[in-house]
Amino acid sequence: MQHPHDGGAGDLLEVRGLSKVFGSLKACDNIDLAIARGEIHALLGENGAGKSTLVKMLFGSLEPNAGEIFWKGEPVVIGNPAKARALGIGMVFQHFSLFEALTAAENIALSLDRDTPIREIAARARDVSNAYGLPLDPFALVGDLSVGERQRIEIIRCLLQEPELIILDEPTSVLTPQEADKLFETLERLRGEGKSILYISHRLEEVKRLCDRATVLRHGKVVAHCDPGKETAASLARMMVGNEVVRATRPDAPLVAGTEILGICGLSRKPAGPFSIPLRNIWLKVHGGEMLGIAGVAGNGQSEFFEAVSGEALQDSADVIRIRGTSAGRMGINRRRLLGAAFVPEERLGHGAAPAMRLSENLLLSRFRTDARAFLGTLGVIRTGSTASAAKRIVAAMDVRKSGDDPEASALSGGNLQKFIIGRELDRQPALIVVNQPTWGVDAGAAAHIRQALIDLARSGSAVLVISQDLDELFEMSDAIAVMHHGQLSAPLPIAEATYERIGLLMGGADAAHAAAENA
Amino acid sequence: MLIAESILLTIATAATPLLIAAIGELVVERSGVLNLGVEGMMVMGAVCGFGAAFVTGSPWIGVGAGILAGAAMAALFALLTLGIAANQVATGLALTLLGLGLSGMIGEPFVGRSGTKMPVLDIPVLSDLPLVGRLVFGQDPIFYASILLVIGVSWFLFGTRAGLTLRSVGDNHNSAHALGIPVLRYRVLAVLFGGACAGLAGAHLSLVYTPQWVENMSAGRGWIALALVVFASWRPWRVVAGAYLFGAVSIGQLHAQALGFGIPSQFLSALPYLATIVVLVLISRNRRLTLINTPACLGQPFVPGR
């Protein structure tokens, strides 16, 4: 294993032997890391590798159990975030800490330690935003802003503290490819000024493009220090995961398209609440044996679309949604399920499953109507024997790890609960399944299992519609990809014609025809 | 004194306890906590205020006792809902039931006794001005306190950093916690302030409104105060409008009863309660407005870290 570059005197930040233990879990084990001035340094690793824990120690949210931190050559103890900020370490989190009912300037004010008047903060925020190409209106209400704009508040808030090291945690997970490009410009400008950036990501192409050096973590340990420019995405992935990356297997050529299972004809929907996105004239067909992906950054109407297709929100006309030839637009979710459709929403706890209910009870949630004969008796009495054995069957089929015989849904980890929820639907062998974010927040092993299960379902002749923010996942699984932007859906691009660039342009709002003209 | 003047005076007297209790609860709800125990805190303020004034002969000590009683009840609420994250709706109800019961017990020896009334202000020339004289310069100190409270709360919430922080806690307590803001500390202080206000409102009832103690003296005013906060969309000056509107309805129906219109007195007495329902319906009809104005974390228990 390489040692971080020698000559610690010039380094901005150096970490030696840093460790953190939670009970019996070694989240960070003897980590060495060095970041020079004016360097963009990547921190790579899968979910659970220890990146988050390491960074929390650098930012003062956690105390290390062992090891030392050196700042500009001097040993330091970073006891709390205020101390980190005082040293010159700033952090932009993946999950924003913003207040929707307050303005951008007020939000920034709340994170600064001093009592400066709002007007002054707004003026300084405007200066920073202009200087670094991060357009933002300080007096806009956060609730009205897009995700990309909200991230800019977080970045400006961080920059106002004048940090020398900026830690960014998965910043592009909420951006379109074009917005990500703008961010990279900003980061390169910062590097040019002599600031350093610690860039946490699992997106290998970005890291290769942007970062000068990388540290790879796996299971809490450093497995490599390298120059990402000299590596390939495959070699970086191998370092992160440890063996050949498991990719889902898909038949090379899509099967002959079967009959239309899902038909969406001119779906429009007015916004349901003050922060909802309207849907505008969506047309889509999914056939048996086909897997169609819908790409798009979160907040472009995916939830509204899912609710419209599932029947949680009814349409004005029955013909807008056709399931297996039947006009279903005025049918509620259970009648659509009786037509052979299954639905998996984005939110596991609180939507796809009831957290305080047991797995066998959560089985009933989506299947009491479709499986009434099996699971219910006279007067609606629940047949607990049947539900329990069905739950066991699903747990075995999807390899769900849990403690106890029939635990409450909230006791399962994200990946295991997602496996159960998808397994619950697959157990019915549905003709159509609509899934929103199948592997969000799910560990790599469970994610691969889920993707394979969906591919197998498509292969068996069912229609699969996957909505996902993860472009890699969609490229891996889909026969065609459509893009949702501001409530509108582009025409699907067959996978052979789809490139990251074209999809990225569509995600940013260019329409398919325009994109096609550009690439011709 | 003209009839109009006396009517306005009685409206102010009826509105003041509603205003004080509502403004206190507004601060509490702005911090994200729903305290349904206003009725219980108010009635405890009334009985303790009356009792202390009766025993010591000083209405000022009575006022102090009322405020402390309200704050003590609020502390109990805070212990449960903020200390151990108990359900806020149920705890608020428990506070009301306990307050009604405890006040009945404490107040038993005072029933039927006449108490010490709060003195009204008497400025030589100003208090004798026609129409406005008594209204503006001749009221009891608690009335003036109510106006000062509204000014103070408005300035605090929208003109100071601490007030901004309080509002942020009510908007998103997880974000606030992540920024290092002491969420629970702000909420505890807000709850205690709300309790003190409810206690003061109760003291007004038994020291100014009618200087005596009757069981369940608050007669639902605490609940009306809660409705007022919703009606005001959590904005201080709208609470004033709402309180005086209700004061007018309450006084109006009393006068209508006295005038003997032939409408049964019970129907007229029911008017304030029916008016509350109507007002609530009108305000909540617009779901969009409700969503935008309600503090987003209202009623949710705060358990840091996940």
Place this chain on the structure above:
Amino acid sequence: MMRIEIVKRPQRSALFSALSPFIALALTIIAGAILFAMLGKNPAEALYYYFIDPLREEWSLHELAIKAAPLILIAVGLSVCYLSNNWNIGAEGQFIIGAIAGSALPVMFPSFQNAFVLPLMLLMGVLGGAAYAAIPALLKTRFNTNEILTSLMLVYVAQLFLDWMVRGPWRNPEGFNFPETRRFHPDAVLPEIWSASGRANWGFVFALLAALALWFLLSRTLKGFEVKVIGQSPRAGRFAGFSTARMVFFAFLVSGGLAGLAGISEVSGAIGQLRPSISPGYGFTAIIVAFLGRLNPLGIVAAGLVLALTYLGGEAAQISLGVSDKVARVFQGMILFFVLGCDALIHYRFRIMRGQPAPSNPGSA
């Protein structure tokens, strides 16, 4: 610096789900002892007169059943409401309107006397209570109005309405101007169960039957599943195809109907006529019963008996010790407080920690 750290349990604790009511009662007794001591009475003696003495005679047990019946009837209905996140605080009002509706027959048609009168009265009581409860339900579903405040305001309206009725249109013409209706004829009186040993009437049987029926509904049927899912996770409820609006009506109508039944049973059984005051706050005490019984109908039966005991104890303590009977209300309030406190043990684990807490920042996995 010491502080209590709260950590949410991954699953609710089964142990504390069962234990918490008992811990709460034990704490109430301790607090009660302190309260009696502060009032200058011997705590042990006071607690004896309060809790033990009322249980020693058969007639007293009947009185316990009389007080417990409306509490249990109302509380099992409330449990359906609270489990589905519908906060019906107006059961007192529904009780009163049910009593009025059910009394229409004997008051307005006193000569109509046969075996049908009582069943009709009970039915009208149920319908009256349910209809009154439909008002806050309608306001919640149509206008998104908070049901706590509306159902509560309606309590005051119902009390004033009753007052007007017994002093006005329904006042007993032969009653010397007392504010009460005529006494109900024998066919309109709810009979006693064992009149030889005491006054307990069939209201208690209704209460037990209702508790049994609702326990079965809540724990074994799809409807019960629907109630709980909608209460805990409304979005999951919609995903299941359940209608939140229909559940609002279901919950309010069931609890309103049961409260109405309790009202007419109380009036036609224990009281025998309508008066300005027909309830010592049963509708509110029932809220405490519902929580003490952990929103489980079987637990509510036990909790109803315990709270009925506090009513009897209050009367007994007043007679034997000279303590105000209002002390009953204080006990009831304390019970609820302790129950809520102990309930926290079910959902959270508590640790006493030293030192400053590290501010936690949301981060990725």
